[in-house]
Amino acid sequence: MTKSDTPKSAPTSANSTSANSTTDVPVAQPANGSAGALQMIGCSHHDASVEFREKVSVPADQIDAFLGAFRNRFPRGELVLLSTCNRVELYAASPDPSTLDRRAFADFVANQQRLNSDDVLHQMIHRSGPEAVEHLFTVAASLDSMVLGEAQILSQVKQAYQQANVFGSTGPLTHAVFQAANRAAKRVQQETTIHRRRVSVPSVAVGEVVPEVFDSLADKRVVLCGAGEMAGETLRYLKDAGARDICVLNRSRPRAIELADQFQCESDDWEQLNQRLVGADLLIGTTSAAEPIVSAATFAQIHPRRRGKVLLILDLAVPRDFDPGIDDYSGVYLYQIDDLEAACTRNRREREKEWPKAKKIIAEETERFFHDLNHRATGPVIRRLRNQALEIKDDELVRLNNKLREMGIEEAAIKEIDKSFDRVVNKLLHPPLASLRDDAAEGHSRGLLEALRHLFNLGDD
Template identity: 70%
Template sequence: MTLQMIGCSYHDTEVEFRERVSFSADQIQKTLGDFRDRFPRSELVLLSTCNRVELYTSSSDNTELDHESVAQFIAEQHSLSPSEVIDQMIYLSGSDAVKHLFTVASSLDSMVLGESQILSQVKQAYEQACDLGSAGALTHSVFQAANRAAKRVQSETAIHRRRVSVPSVAIGEIVPEVFDSLKNKQVVICGAGEMGEETLRYLQQAGAKNICVINRSRQRADNLAQNFGIESDDWGNLHQRIVQSDLLIGTTSATEPILTQADFEPLHLQRKNRLMLILDLAVPRDFDASIGDLPSVYLYQIDDLQAACERNRRERQKEWPKALQIIEDETAKFIKDLNHRATGPIVRRLREQAQELKQDELQRLVSKLNSSNVDPAVAKEIEKSFDRLINKLLHPPLASLRDDAAEGHERGLLEAIRLLFKLGDD
């Protein structure tokens, strides 16, 4: 059995094509079922994200499931021509497919190097295949090994410890410099768009409990608040909320500052010099830069945070060779183990066949010896000689088979031994 991968990603295809071949959650369930019906002796794990669509397949009959047959299947699922699929989607097999999966799971192939979401997406794809019965022996092994490889990259390199998005740097690196914990802090976030939503995720991961989102459109604020289980408020209550808050975050798309120094000074007096951290993640900026000159106020703007992001991005790149070596090692280990497992049934059957032949001949010989009243100790010694003979005869082919397995069965000895000794199908 050989792992195959046919797919496309942001590396090699335009978003328009990825949209045409992508699979929604409902489509994945149907596709896995259709694949199982079409190729009953095959395995499939389907990974579909915004940046990639990849099908990992394997079959006990490689002639049934090849590049063209999988391309034909994808084409039928999306009403495309097979030539479009073959032209646009890359194809990998064997160790190349294994290495690719390990690289993807470890987020070394992601648009943002080291992002953490892809591993959970790979796990989800595998678990869905398991639930629907389209995973099998090889996909079980390779996806579990991919998870181990990704964990090694996470634990043995600093790639995942360097934050590279503005919200992650703001909450993960700036906030701890000012507050020991967000657990009992009042947080106000201005804006309910994508930046606000991403920032909310990091806030909750950091332990923030008392969060209020304010947006000019109250409905958008309410929707976001409901999704995250937090408070929302009218835009008109922003100043009142600022007086109560410890952490103020701006993520709006306003063309002018939503808070000037003149607006903030009376609020600052009401706060009675209580410490305040302001994170301005917006472009254009949400808060007048001069607010940061007031006592007990720490204001960080987008340029400060982007500089930290770029610094962390460079640090991640330094870890790339180390992470890549882990992938190489894990791929080689997996392929070696896989090849050795493939030899196991053949070795077992060969030894069983030799033992059966030995027992037949030994029984015939012992029957004759018993009629001549031969000492049982002599018969036992004869049996040992038979065993030594079998071991000596089998040692050269089995040693060659082990060496061939270590090299990926490139010389075809596994199949040759199967045919020469008539060992039947695996």
């Protein structure tokens, strides 16, 4: 890869397509099973201010107490709480949906967070049934994230589900839907390139530029200049890439120490920059300095002391931290912010091209989820009805066949009578079972499942 080919990143922005957008693939409704319909109440960076998100967010050390309060309020309910810096979403279900309607849900959140219930209703979006399920799948697949395709959200969804599992606030429906969400997210990862296109400057710099120069960072000396937000993000990618020898330098030494401690690396005085440059393999600039922190003249004095050692320089700063003239020296590879941002823009456009394909996967997985859910609800009833009909048929055939044999009727004729009984049973069962399957595809809206249970005395699941 040449410097002009290096991936680049433009400023990140919210997704251009809302998670509420409709798809062409129809989705079934949930069966009226023991868990009721899934509900979600929540807010995110798309629809709520930071101030409101801060009011409803639940710190990690208080999530168990929150789940416990929900269980006390709705003893048979299920709840998974997803609380991140960009979103707060509660996914719940109850065997009796009337006890956990939108108002009751909002009242619970308002009471826990000491907010006005009407404010919660106004500022937190409520979704139920297919809309709630499709939204969860969209979130898990990182199609609703501030940065489309960012990888962190799926692990956050998994952690939220796992914590609810450990606490004991999950149940049949939340188990099924969160496992299905993981499957949907994996499909998006495997069948699209959304997660393979880096769209931030640090991720492109470390993930795509560094491998073009170094096979590994494990044995490389890294000097990072600056201790702000860009430096922190860069450090995270460096650690993920296996960098072990990292030194943070900043004009404010306390800030350098704080950042270095956070990532378990070294820090040094700003005045040691030139000395650190002598042995560096990778030099990264993220400061806000008005002038280059390393001029061409300064580097001219340092270069001979490096004895031909390769130096990769990633200048992520605006204004630039390193004099462009440094790139003229042998063994030096300098990538500046414009190179990286151009690559990020290309990557983001490529991600956006994959959006329709990813949304189609989400729609397919939502349809699959409800198909499986409805099948689990109707399957036992269909089996019991068939078995009941077959038992009645078999009892009658035993009595009839005994009489027919006493009358000397040939076995071939008896077998034909048996087949006729089978056809009669199948024809009688076909209309109610076909209607039940159609009703399941429509979310059991006509109540045929319960009607069949009562009409034929089939009992409960």
